[in-house]
Amino acid sequence: MSQIDSIRAHLLRGKPITPIQALNLFGCFRLAAVIFNIREEGYTVETQMVHRGGKKWASYTLTGYGKR
Secondary structure (H helix, E strand, O other), rough: OOHHHHHHHHHHHHOOHHHHHHHHHOOOOOOHHHHHHHHHOOOOOEEEEEOOOOOOEEEEEEEHHHOO
């Protein structure tokens, strides 16, 4: 299974994903690029910025599907 397939399946199970999770679970260094491709497929993916310990990162959650 490709990285995009694995990440899409993870999101479809209702689980959010962060860049460090994508790296640890799927060996994906460029999660934002994969999310872009998933959005191009017609999925709606919400981005939430997480701020913790003086650092910030994105957390992505699948919220819907519908071709544009």
